Amino acid sequence: MSRRRTRPDTSGKPGYVTPEGYRRFEEEADRLWNEDRPKMAKAVQVAAAEGDRSxxxxxQYSKQRLAAIDRRLRFLGQRLDVLTIVDQKPPDDGRVYFGSxxxxxxxxxxxxxxxxxGPDEIDAKKGxxxxxxxxxxxxxxxxxxxxLTIQRPRGEVTYEIVEVRNTPPDGSRGKDA
Known part of the structure; x- marks a missing residue:
């Protein structure tokens, strides 16, 4: 597991999230608590029964993995408490809003x-x-x-906004679109 932080620390800051993003965080916390953590706790118990723990x-690996799961659960719990779900549909498809x-x-x-x-949902592969x-x-x-002209590492780039949608381009309801 990498210790390099790829996203800003947003753990205590309020923020905005899409409904599907909030749902993904809840599902991850549920999976960690109900599936991954019990499996890892059992692995720690089995490995501890083998004798010399040092x-x-x-x-050692199981304990580290269990600690990582607990850290992620704490983070998700703190984040879910302060996130604001933005689920109000924007008034039109022609203007850029959060979630567009x-x-x-x-x-x-x-x-x-x-x-x-919001910063919790960024995913470069999905755009x-x-x-x-x-x-x-x-x-x-x-x-x-x-x-609009945007300063990029390779210099300024000018873009034209050709379409704005407040529903996923593929017509789905937004789940992992």
């Missing part, structure tokens, strides 16, 4: 689709970007047809 690699899917086209005609989410990121901040409240 040189028992299985025991935004289709951008750059000067070369390359198209990218982003979803504006889910934080509302606090430079791109996210510059997109909020914009409309179809607006152009």
């Amino acid at each position: 040189e028992n690699a299985e025991y 899917w935004v289709t951008l086209e750059d000067e070369d005609g390359a198209v990218q689709v982003y979803r504006i989410v 889910w970007i934080s509302m606090d990121s430079p791109v996210g901040r510059s997109l909020l409240s914009r409309e179809v047809g607006d152009e």
